[in-house]
Amino acid sequence: MRFLKYIAIVGLSLGLHSCESYLDVGVPKDEVAAGLAFSDDKAATASVTGVYSRMNQLNYQFANVLSMVLPAMEADEFAYAAQYAAYDEFKANAVLPSNQFLATLWSEPYQYIAQANMCIEGLEKATSLSPEVKSQLIGEAKFLRAFCYFYLVNNFGGVPLVLNTNVDENNFKNRSPEAEVYTAIIEDLKDAKSKLLDGYPNGVAVNANGQRIRxxxxxxxxxxxxxxxxxxxxxxxxxxxxxxxxxxxxxxxxxxxxxxxxxxxxxxxxxxxxxxxxxxxxxxxxxxxxxxxxxxxxxxxxxxxxxxxxxxxxxxxxxxxxxxxxxxxxxxxxxxxxxxxxxxxxxxxxxxxxxxxxxxxxxxxxxxxxxxxxxxxxxxxxxxxxxxxxxxxxxxxxxxxxxxxxxxxxxxxxxxxxxWGHRWYDLRRWPSVSGEADKTRADDILPALKPTWKSSAIYLPIPSDAAAFNPNL
The missing domain is CATH 1.25.40.390 (Serine Threonine Protein Phosphatase 5, Tetratricopeptide repeat)
Structure with missing residues (x-):
């Protein structure tokens, strides 16, 4: 697996294939050529909104069931009734770097981040877009980047912070500290908030009930x-x-x-x-x-x-x-x-x-x-x-x-x-009621359910393919 290089190369083309239902305007049925991706409002909108379709197109993805069932099993909510090794590792909080779902929790957010980075750079350089559309789309791309980093940092702790499309620079990045990742998340969201519409960009005005999908x-x-x-x-x-x-x-x-x-x-x-x-x-x-x-x-x-x-x-x-x-x-x-x-x-x-x-x-x-x-x-x-x-x-x-x-x-x-893992993220972020340093609420609750519980399990391991490609991880 090419940790970031592969993602960066294919990211834009993947993002440009969009579903019409996300837009009021008709979008191209085929992938938009990269050079035309930001040539007008319609093409630029298709470039950004394509990521939403990809996020929910298939089952067992980061943006649907995996972000529901895996952290629920890491916590104390529910468990899979049959034996299934990939699930059992999450249920036991003993996830191996080779776990197939672990790889998805890592790679798919980085795919969407790569797409967002390309869109942000393309939109900022575009000269033929209406100001309102350009502002909204940059806001959406920054929101999506922040959203993905939120889940990466809560699943893995410090992660590589990739904020541009420089493949050579990004391929072998070190992990940034959690605080630095959160700083980037907050800056993206503040900027997104300043650019996004009050209502929804598919024609829904404030106080009107309609599609809330962007x-x-x-x-x-x-x-x-x-x-x-x-x-x-x-x-x-x-x-x-x-x-x-x-x-x-x-x-x-x-x-x-x-x-x-x-x-x-x-x-x-x-x-x-x-x-x-x-x-x-x-x-x-x-x-x-x-x-x-x-x-x-x-x-x-x-x-x-x-x-x-x-x-x-x-x-x-x-x-x-x-x-x-x-x-x-x-x-x-x-x-x-x-x-x-x-x-x-x-x-x-x-x-x-x-x-x-x-x-x-x-x-x-x-x-x-x-x-x-x-x-x-x-x-x-x-x-x-x-x-x-x-x-x-x-x-x-x-x-x-x-x-x-x-x-x-x-x-x-x-x-x-x-x-979306709320219970698991609460247990790992809240301090132990015992007051013991370096212990979390997870340490208070989970040992009674999981005999092999270890405090270090509040972080998932880096997937083996990513670590093999980038030794700096």
Missing amino acids: PNKGAATALLARAYLYTKKWDLAEIEATEVITNPLYKLMPTADMNNVFLKNSDEAIWQIQAVNVSGGRNTWEGFLIVPANIVTGTPLFRLIPNHLYNAFEAGDQRHENWVGMITTAAGVTHKYPYKYKVRFGVTPTVEYTMVLRLGEQYLIRAEARYNQKKYNLAQDDINDIRERSGLTALSLGNADAAVREAIEQERRVELFAE
Whole structure:
């Protein structure tokens, strides 16, 4: 495998093959020649939006099921019911550098980064684009680059920071420290936020409900809030999350509509990835993989772990009633499985898109940011907004630091399960409640579930092919 050289060579051509449904204008059916990629608004738009189609075209990709099931198995959410070595390594937190899925978690984000770099450089040099389109597309490319680096740094720790198309320079780059990667993520998101539209670039105006499949200013703001939270910039995380929460384009679904949260164009959606491979009435790859063929008598292969997420929901929590599937076998054993996406196949037209960023997370980002600034009552307000939407009673914890912290962890656990690794990234970023230096929340929780747990498992190894090609890794 050519770690970056191969990616850089093919990246642009891969990015230029786009699906028409991402655009209001017709896009070329064939790949656009690199020299024409930024010659006019239509070609430039196709060059950038092609990456979204590639992100969700096939199953078992970084941008769909792998970023759902692998970190969930690394944490304490659910596990695969059969033996499968590639999954078992993640379940045991003993991933080998040769793992096929590990290679995908590494290589695909770098492919999209290479495409984004080429688009940024091409767009900045372009002279025949309308200013509005040029600004929006640069913002989208920088958002995508930041998005990919966010997952690379949270999976692998320090990674090579590739911000241009210089192949010779990039092929043998050293790993940059995590702090440096986060600095680049935040700078990209700040710049993207300044360039992206308030509404959605496919003709959707603020306050109108429509396709949310290309990033807008709200998407950049939401991911920036998360990046500030992860880097402990509590005041800035609160500011950015508040901006999203008060944006009239987004609203929490009421309790009666909990099953509508993950539908395409949901009011809670900030950014979704459109279903582009819908053969046989398939909607999302997540639903196709997780939902049993028969939800009455079938056997789910991905099952919530007993004594962990299986039992984590309070009585009356509508998230459990609406987002957890249950099947009881003839022997009387009840299996639970993630059921946020309802469609396995056979549903046309498409009703579900892959949810990437949504409003519920922003309330919990702000709650955690406020808690860390000792704004206990305000943090509880955010927690209670999520709880009351879920059919639960409000909490009244006063200034009890530990109780508020525990409430934030609980709400993040049951609100964001089976979504983009939130639980796993929380366990690895939060310090141990023991106060022991260099220990994380993962060290508190996972040893009881995983007898071979090691603290170093919060990082994945570099894939063997990448390390063999670039000895500096």
